[in-house]
Amino acid sequence: xxxxxxxxxxxxxxxxxxxxxxxxxxxxxxxxxxxxxxxxxxxxxxxxxxxxxxxxxxxxxxxxxxxxxxxxxxxxxxxxxxxxxxxxxxxxxxxxxxxxxxxxxxxxxxxxxxxxxxxxxxxxxxxxxxxxxxxxxxxxxxxxxxxxxxxxxxxxxxxxxxxxxxxxxxxxxxxxxxxxxxxxxxxxxxxxxxxxxxxxxxxxxxxxxxxxxxxxxxxxxxxxxxxxxxxxxxxxxxxxxxxxxxxxxxxxxxxxxxxxxxxxxxxxxxxxxxxxxxxxxxxxxxxxxxxxxxxxxxxxxxxxxxxxxxxxxxxxxxxxxxxxxxxxxxxxxxxxxxxxxxxxxxxxxxxxxxxxxxxxx
Amino acid sequence: xxxxxxxxxxxxxxxxxxxxxxxxxxxxxxxxxxxxxxxxxxxxxxxxxxxxxxxxxxxxxxxxxxxxxxxxxxxxxxxxxxxxxxxxxxxxxxxxxxxxxxxxxxxxxxxxxxxxxxxxxxxxxxxxxxxxxxxxxxxxxxxxxxxxxxxxxxxxxxxxxxxxxxxxxxxxxxxxxxxxxxxxxxxxxxxxxxxxxxxxxxxxxxxxxxxxxxxxxxxxxxxxxxxxxxxxxxxxxxxxxxxxxxxxxxxxxxxxxxxxxxxxxxxxxxxxxxxxxxxxxxxxxxxxxxxxxxxxxxxxxxxxxx
Numbered sequence: 001x002x003x004x005x006x007x008x009x010x011x012x013x014x015x016x017x018x019x020x021x022x023x024x025x026x027x028x029x030x031x032x033x034x035x036x037x038x039x040x041x042x043x044x045x046x047x048x049x050x051x052x053x054x055x056x057x058x059x060x061x062x063x064x065x066x067x068x069x070x071x072x073x074x075x076x077x078x079x080x081x082x083x084x085x086x087x088x089x090x091x092x093x094x095x096x097x098x099x100x101x102x103x104x105x106x107x108x109x110x111x112x113x114x115x116x117x118x119x120x121x122x123x124x125x126x127x128x129x130x131x132x133x134x135x136x137x138x139x140x141x142x143x144x145x146x147x148x149x150x151x152x153x154x155x156x157x158x159x160x161x162x163x164x165x166x167x168x169x170x171x172x173x174x175x176x177x178x179x180x181x182x183x184x185x186x187x188x189x190x191x192x193x194x195x196x197x198x199x200x201x202x203x204x205x206x207x208x209x210x211x212x213x214x215x216x217x218x219x220x221x222x223x224x225x226x227x228x229x230x231x232x233x234x235x236x237x238x239x240x241x242x243x244x245x246x247x248x249x250x251x252x253x254x255x256x257x258x259x260x261x262x263x264x265x266x267x268x269x270x271x272x273x274x275x276x277x278x279x280x281x282x283x284x285x286x287x288x289x290x291x292x293x294x295x296x297x298x299x300x301x302x303x304x305x306x307x308x309x310x311x312x313x314x315x316x317x318x319x320x321x322x323x324x325x326x327x328x329x330x331x332x333x334x335x336x337x338x339x340x341x342x343x344x345x346x347x348x349x350x351x352x353x354x355x356x357x358x359x360x361x
Numbered sequence: 362x363x364x365x366x367x368x369x370x371x372x373x374x375x376x377x378x379x380x381x382x383x384x385x386x387x388x389x390x391x392x393x394x395x396x397x398x399x400x401x402x403x404x405x406x407x408x409x410x411x412x413x414x415x416x417x418x419x420x421x422x423x424x425x426x427x428x429x430x431x432x433x434x435x436x437x438x439x440x441x442x443x444x445x446x447x448x449x450x451x452x453x454x455x456x457x458x459x460x461x462x463x464x465x466x467x468x469x470x471x472x473x474x475x476x477x478x479x480x481x482x483x484x485x486x487x488x489x490x491x492x493x494x495x496x497x498x499x500x501x502x503x504x505x506x507x508x509x510x511x512x513x514x515x516x517x518x519x520x521x522x523x524x525x526x527x528x529x530x531x532x533x534x535x536x537x538x539x540x541x542x543x544x545x546x547x548x549x550x551x552x553x554x555x556x557x558x559x560x561x562x563x564x565x566x567x568x569x570x571x572x573x574x575x576x577x578x579x580x581x582x583x584x585x586x587x588x589x590x591x592x593x594x595x596x597x598x599x600x601x602x603x604x605x606x607x608x609x610x611x612x613x614x615x616x617x618x619x620x621x622x623x624x625x626x627x628x629x630x631x632x633x634x635x636x637x638x639x640x641x642x643x644x645x646x647x648x649x650x651x652x653x654x655x656x657x658x659x660x661x662x663x664x665x666x667x
Contacts, residue, residue: 041476043579156623192634196584197570197577201575202375203619210624226577
């Protein structure tokens with residue numbers, strides 16, 4: 001069989017299979033759709049979004065119907081998945097990964113009556129809102145604990161894609177690790193995936209073999225936790241979800257995303273007809289970012305100072321990006337006491353001074 | 362840039378761990394395709410093997426029993442493919458894709474209670490004297506048993522296909538099933554055995570990811586490894602030795618590029634990140650410049666009355 005023939009016969013079969021998986025149902029209640037980048041059982045990012053979806057169901061009961069499609073690749077295929085969901089009669093669609101930004105806007109243009117909400121992006125339109133959490137606030141606390149606890153002074157960071165959200169996280173963690181430990185060094189590995197447990201584990205192992213005794217991750221699965229546990233003597237932080245199965249060691253704390261209240265509020269707005277395009281960016285203070293319990297493996301004084309930092313960030317008294325801060329090339333960014341504005345943070349594409357290596361394009 | 366932070370011994374050890382799952386799965390698919398059957402369900406059988414192996418290893422405390430269960434799980438799932446394509450004469454491409462989707466769903470269901478559970482560790486081989494040789498000992502003689510199983514399988518598959526009567530029959534069925542049938546060989550039976558073997562191999566490959574490489578159970582954790590194995594068979598021109606080369610190259614460059622990134626090498630990350638795919642394809646395509654081609658009956662449905 002020729003390859004072309006093989007592919008042409010494969011395509012309709014594949015489309016059919018996916019179509020069946022999300023077949024439409026008649027509806028007269030508010031239909032809320034979710035597009036996920038990984039499987040709901042990833043134990044991290046997508047898991048928390050799906051928890052939000054379940055909270056919507058629990059809150060509204062019969063008045064709402066939710067649908068979701070998992071493991072939707074970012075890029076061209078996302079447009080097909082979102083279109084299909086809109087065609088099925090969804091009133092509100094949450095697209096929960098950065099790479100869905102352009103597909104979401106494109107589909108939103110074709111379905112002016114459907115409301116769209118895109119997570120972690122920055123482009124809005126009449127029927128597209130964006131929402132995200134200030135994960136960098138949590139990263140500051142991770143950096144603080146990591147810098148205090150590292151013995152090798154090497155901190156490994158598994159990054160996913162070079163987008164502002166990930167870069168903010170690296171910068172925030174680095175600034176706060178450096179603050180408590182001037183000798184600290186960051187090794188960043190770009191995995192170019194959100195979810196690939198084997199690759200995430202390989203990346204963690206590579207970092208550990210090169211001397212890292214703290215692993216921070218910005219990918220969605222628990223694989224780096226397992227790799228760290230296997231290696232021993234390494235600490236990690238839960239990403240997006242608590243990942244408490246790996247507590248007290250290697251997981252010493254976590255960033256927990258809490259989307260439920262936002263999803264409920266937006267669904268309510270659609271029901272009431274009050275929905276409008278907004279740009280939401282909430283942090284620890286508003287409860288969108290939670291800090292998982294700091295385990296007993298963390299020394300008491302470090303734990304106390306980490307909690308103090310959390311309280312200061314939550315109350316708004318301290319901003320993780322407060323000057324004096326320079327960019328990686330040494331040029332001045334923030335003057336003493338100056339606080340970064342949201343615009344710069346939202347589009348952040350540079351490292352702060354002290355981090356080595358280049359950000360891929 | 363500090364290349365001294367990369368330890369060659371550890372690197373080579375990680376390389377073998379990264380290569381083994383796709384190696385074993387690809388060898389299974391090689392045998393299946395040599396028998397003239399195209400099974401696109403490797404991903405589904407791998408992930409099913411991953412959870413079957415994980416569950417049994419956790420319940421019994423024995424990783425070895427886990428691997429056996431993974432082989433059985435993968436083989437059982439492949440029997441579904443047998444039923445569809447060999448008896449119901451369904452399209453192999455569609456059936457294979459269905460098998461992948463089914464396997465992903467089934468494994469997610471089976472794995473619900475195993476999320477966050479830790480599997481029992483598998484012992485690394487320690488051969489007195491050999492394992493103690495500096496450099497070569499840790500690199501060659503102190504891995505888990507499955508790494509060696511993968512290498513042994515390469516030799517076994519190569520020898521079987523090239524030098525045994527069974528291999529000749531299998532290839533005959535794959536090249537021209539009508540002729541093989543006319544000669545009195547049981548085409549369907551040969552293919553069923555090949556498909557089951559392929560399923561068992563895919564299962565073991567999947568279990569290697571969930572029991573050793575990661576080690577944990579996460580839904581969808583094979584994340585495309587089955588498709589890599591499938592591509593590897595084609596680029597390796599259906600030859601066992603080249604499958605091994607391809608798998609080690611792919612696994613090796615994957616691990617190497619992560620290490621180079623961690624060491625801060627000044628090659629742009631984009632190039633490093635695509636390097637496993639590019640290098641593996643280039644090397645295997647250059648090697649396949651000889652007259653190798655696909656088995657002639659690949660993907661064709663056989664029925665004795667035709």
